[in-house]
Amino acid sequence: MASNPRPRPTPEPPESASHELAARQTGMSFQRTRLSADRTLMSVIRTSLSLIGFGFTIFQVFEKLYQSQVLKNAKAPRHFGEALVILGIFMLVLGIGYHISFMLGLRHLRTEMKMEGLIHGESQFPASLTLIVAILLLLIGILAIWSMAFNVGPFGS
Numbered sequence: 001m002a003s004n005p006r007p008r009p010t011p012e013p014p015e016s017a018s019h020e021l022a023a024r025q026t027g028m029s030f031q032r033t034r035l036s037a038d039r040t041l042m043s044v045i046r047t048s049l050s051l052i053g054f055g056f057t058i059f060q061v062f063e064k065l066y067q068s069q070v071l072k073n074a075k076a077p078r079h080f081g082e083a084l085v086i087l088g089i090f091m092l093v094l095g096i097g098y099h100i101s102f103m104l105g106l107r108h109l110r111t112e113m114k115m116e117g118l119i120h121g122e123s124q125f126p127a128s129l130t131l132i133v134a135i136l137l138l139l140i141g142i143l144a145i146w147s148m149a150f151n152v153g154p155f156g157s
Contacts (some may be wrong), residue, residue, distance in 0.1 A: 027119040038130040044095030048088040052141045055084025089141040
């Protein structure tokens with residue numbers, strides 16, 4: 001008994017409705033992935049901001065208690081505050097680096113798929129406002145640790 005092989009479906013021309021729908025859905029998935037990367041960076045910002053703010057507060061409280069001679073020695077809590085700020089800055093640097101690396105890879109993949117005709121790529125990838133905020137927070141964190149270490153600058157005593 002001979003088996004009758006199933007005929008293979010013929011590929012649809014690129015102008016077909018299903019190809020158009022697939023290209024648009026894939027294009028939208030790039031936008032969703034970009035927004036997901038922004039949300040990930042926002043969580044890094046939130047955690048870094050907490051570490052920097054809490055560390056700076058601990059540092060300032062114990063610095064003021066030491067200056068008003070309520071405490072005789074405030075080095076350990078001050079160092080703990082400095083360590084939290086440094087940890088927040090370090091986490092932010094890693095988050096920014098990961099975000100930039102991921103977004104460059106995503107843009108590269110999107111460009112390749114656009115050149116192959118798999119997606120339209122009509123919408124632009126705008127500048128990430130989340131990345132801009134992260135960089136500004138990084139600068140503020142660096143100013144804070146500079147002020148804490150050298151007792152100068154906008155956050156000095």
